[in-house]
Amino acid sequence: MTPPVTAAPPTAFHRKRPVKKIGVLGWLHANLFSSLFNTVLTLLVLGLLVWAVPPILDWAFIDAVWHGTTREACETVGGACWPFIFQRFGQIVYGFYDEAARWRVDVVYVFGAVGLAWLMIPSLPRKGWVGAALLTLYPLVSFVLLSGGWFGLPVVSTEKWGGLLLTLVVAAVGIVASLPLGVLLALGRRSTLPVVRILSVVFIEVWRGVPMITVLFMASSMLPLFLPDGLELDKLVRALIAVALFNAAYMAEVIRGGLQALPRGQYEGAAALGFGYWQSTALIVLPQALRTVLPDIVNNMISMFKDTSLVSIIGFFDLLGVIQAGATDVDWTGPNTALTGYLFAGALYWVFCFSMSRYSASLERQLSQGDRR
Amino acid sequence: MSDAIIQLDNVCKWYGDFAVLKNINLTVKRGEKIVIAGPSGSGKSTLVRCINRLEEHDEGDIVVNGTTLTRDVRDIDTVRREVGMVFQQFNLFPHLSILHNCTLAPLWVRKTPKKEAEALAMHYLEEMRIADQAHKHPAQLSGGQQQRAAIARALCMNPKIMLFDEPTSALDPEMIGEVLEVMVDLARKGMTMVCVTHEMGFAREVADRVCFMDAGEIIEEADPETFFTSPKRERTKLFLSQILGH
Ligand SMILES: Nc1ncnc2c1ncn2[C@@H]1O[C@H](COP(=O)(O)OP(=O)(O)OP(=O)(O)O)[C@@H](O)[C@H]1O
Ligand SMILES: [Mg+2]
Numbered sequence: 001m002t003p004p005v006t007a008a009p010p011t012a013f014h015r016k017r018p019v020k021k022i023g024v025l026g027w028l029h030a031n032l033f034s035s036l037f038n039t040v041l042t043l044l045v046l047g048l049l050v051w052a053v054p055p056i057l058d059w060a061f062i063d064a065v066w067h068g069t070t071r072e073a074c075e076t077v078g079g080a081c082w083p084f085i086f087q088r089f090g091q092i093v094y095g096f097y098d099e100a101a102r103w104r105v106d107v108v109y110v111f112g113a114v115g116l117a118w119l120m121i122p123s124l125p126r127k128g129w130v131g132a133a134l135l136t137l138y139p140l141v142s143f144v145l146l147s148g149g150w151f152g153l154p155v156v157s158t159e160k161w162g163g164l165l166l167t168l169v170v171a172a173v174g175i176v177a178s179l180p181l182g183v184l185l186a187l188g189r190r191s192t193l194p195v196v197r198i199l200s201v202v203f204i205e206v207w208r209g210v211p212m213i214t215v216l217f218m219a220s221s222m223l224p225l226f227l228p229d230g231l232e233l234d235k236l237v238r239a240l241i242a243v244a245l246f247n248a249a250y251m252a253e254v255i256r257g258g259l260q261a262l263p264r265g266q267y268e269g270a271a272a273l274g275f276g277y278w279q280s281t282a283l284i285v286l287p288q289a290l291r292t293v294l295p296d297i298v299n300n301m302i303s304m305f306k307d308t309s310l311v312s313i314i315g316f317f318d319l320l321g322v323i324q325a326g327a328t329d330v331d332w333t334g335p336n337t338a339l340t341g342y343l344f345a346g347a348l349y350w351v352f353c354f355s356m357s358r359y360s361a362s363l364e365r366q367l368s369q370g371d372r373r
Numbered sequence: 374m375s376d377a378i379i380q381l382d383n384v385c386k387w388y389g390d391f392a393v394l395k396n397i398n399l400t401v402k403r404g405e406k407i408v409i410a411g412p413s414g415s416g417k418s419t420l421v422r423c424i425n426r427l428e429e430h431d432e433g434d435i436v437v438n439g440t441t442l443t444r445d446v447r448d449i450d451t452v453r454r455e456v457g458m459v460f461q462q463f464n465l466f467p468h469l470s471i472l473h474n475c476t477l478a479p480l481w482v483r484k485t486p487k488k489e490a491e492a493l494a495m496h497y498l499e500e501m502r503i504a505d506q507a508h509k510h511p512a513q514l515s516g517g518q519q520q521r522a523a524i525a526r527a528l529c530m531n532p533k534i535m536l537f538d539e540p541t542s543a544l545d546p547e548m549i550g551e552v553l554e555v556m557v558d559l560a561r562k563g564m565t566m567v568c569v570t571h572e573m574g575f576a577r578e579v580a581d582r583v584c585f586m587d588a589g590e591i592i593e594e595a596d597p598e599t600f601f602t603s604p605k606r607e608r609t610k611l612f613l614s615q616i617l618g619h
Contacts, residue, residue, distance in 0.1 A: 268427055269464030273478035273530060274453040276446075283477060287468050 060343060071332045080340040088326045095162015095317055101154060104145040105165055111138060120359055135176065158236035162317035170243055170308040175301050177244035182251025187281065189256055207249035212310055215242045220314040239311055247304050254296045258289030291367050298360035302353045320345050378403045378534060378565055379424060384433035386419060393419045395589040406566045408576040411586030412612060417569040421536045424567065425456040438533055454482065457527030461539040463519045465511040471522045472507040475529045483530065497525040501555050517548030521555055537568040571616055577601065585609050
């Protein structure tokens with residue numbers, strides 16, 4: 001008879017997890033030269049950078065003109081013409097907004113920046129209230145301040161709005177309005193009520209099937225012909241409505257993707273607990289669906305932000321429009337003015353879009369905390 | 374009869390031309406525990422899902438706690454408030470903590486004050502022995518813990534009836550026991566229960582009656598003792614030999 005096998009007593013385990021040492025060389029090897037193919041790629045990219053980056057930096061900063069007030073200052077040099085930007089800075093930021101009233105735009109900028117910063121800094125409290133104020137109170141106050149006509153503020157007609165101001169107004173209205181509209185359209189497209197479903201499908205497909213430029217042209221020149229007599233809508237308002245509806249159609253399809261990704265069990269779990277349609281939509285369905293498609297939503301918003309430049313086609317001077325107009329102005333024509341302007345505009349667009357992208361990445365990280373096992 | 378809390382009279386249901394439920398008659402008294410067994414596709418899920426109107430029946434009457442189920446949304450709401458349901462796949466809300474999963478329906482459907490709802494949730498999480506998991510998200514729990522959280526969530530609505538649709542089928546063997554244990558506790562406390570399950574040990578221990586379904590019909594209905602020792606129908610014998618045989 002063999003003696004019974006006894007399990008070994010559990011030994012105390014005191015070892016710490018080993019620290020992996022990599023070092024600079026190790027890092028280089030692991031990340032840049034791990035195989036022949038990667039080595040070739042690394043060298044190619046390095047070559048490309050050496051070839052392309054220094055000339056651009058030279059042109060933009062080293063050979064550039066920094067001082068002066070007229071185009072003469074830029075005529076002799078082959079670098080960027082920064083005085084153009086400095087001299088036209090007011091127009092770039094405010095458009096043709098009355099100079100005496102520009103403080104109103106500043107107030108709107110400051111409130112917007114503070115509110116957004118509040119939402120983005122994780123440690124600050126009461127995000128819900130700030131967000132709600134930003135979506136309700138802030139647009140109202142901005143509208144009163146920017147257009148004037150209330151509380152003794154002189155009216156500044158929207159034809160004078162331009163530059164960054166106009167770009168931000170169009171982008172903000174487009175982004176903020178398209179999300180709730182998109183949600184409603186997406187829900188409508190999945191509705192069990194045939195009328196609601198058909199109307200949503202028709203709306204989405206019509207707007208998605210028409211180019212943005214066509215939509216803007218229609219809003220600016222055709223719509224007034226159809227409006228009843230006596231009803232006059234400001235041209236900017238018409239453009240804003242067009243932008244909002246156009247983008248809502250795109251947003252709707254993105255959100256529908258999120259709704260479809262939700263397992264049926266979630267709807268059933270909610271129904272079994274007694275939640276009605278709107279309650280389960282607001283508390284259970286949308287929070288999950290929107291979170292799933294957050295990257296796509298932000299992707300859409302970034303693309304919307306850049307598409308605002310299309311309003312220059314119907315006679316508005318947005319950020320890009322103002323710079324383009326300035327560069328073709330006889331006061332500033334020169335080989336490098338337009339390029340400098342485009343570089344500056346591109347950099348500004350990039351800053352805004354990149355911020356959106358970073359914010360969405362951090363939001364995704366925060367939201368996915370519950371997923372970790 | 375006043376103490377019948379669920380009454381199904383000649384209930385029929387079709388999917389297209391396929392009859393899933395054929396003249397189902399079933400009466401459940403207050404406090405009774407019914408186990409429904411049967412081969413896959415026999416209509417067990419469909420039957421329990423008709424009781425809280427996750428599925429609509431085509432013919433016959435279903436009366437739950439005095440309310441006849443009709444198209445009327447108010448009737449459906451009334452019934453769903455009184456009937457809790459536990460699913461095979463748990464169906465917890467992954468974006469909410471376990472505690473919030475449990476308080477959501479009391480807060481929004483029953484309009485219970487927040488403090489009260491949280492106390493209620495903690496009470497049932499305690500009973501399900503997962504109070505220490507209250508602040509985690511569902512994905513951070515094991516399957517057995519998730520299913521017990523789902524039971525707690527249903528109990529937080531203070532239902533008069535609990536429906537279970539194969540609550541242990543998605544679980545690893547070592548977790549089945551812990552879920553069955555809390556279900557036995559619940560049965561002992563007098564809850565009216567309708568359970569679709571193949572856990573025959575559970576059926577023996579708590580069921581007042583076992584209903585055997587085949588091809589959309591209840592073909593045999595008996596107390597567990599009779600059901601397991603002397604089933605009348607060949608189909609039942611075959612099923613029992615398959616399920617108990619190994
Ligand atoms: N939505 C549906 N459309 C068409 N047929 C369906 C649908 N749902 C279920 N069925 C069919 O109805 C029958 C009964 O389904 P049910 O889910 O009630 O069976 P079950 O007894 O619960 O089976 P299981 O043990 O596999 O869960 C099955 O044959 C199934 O294929
Ligand atoms: Mg089933």
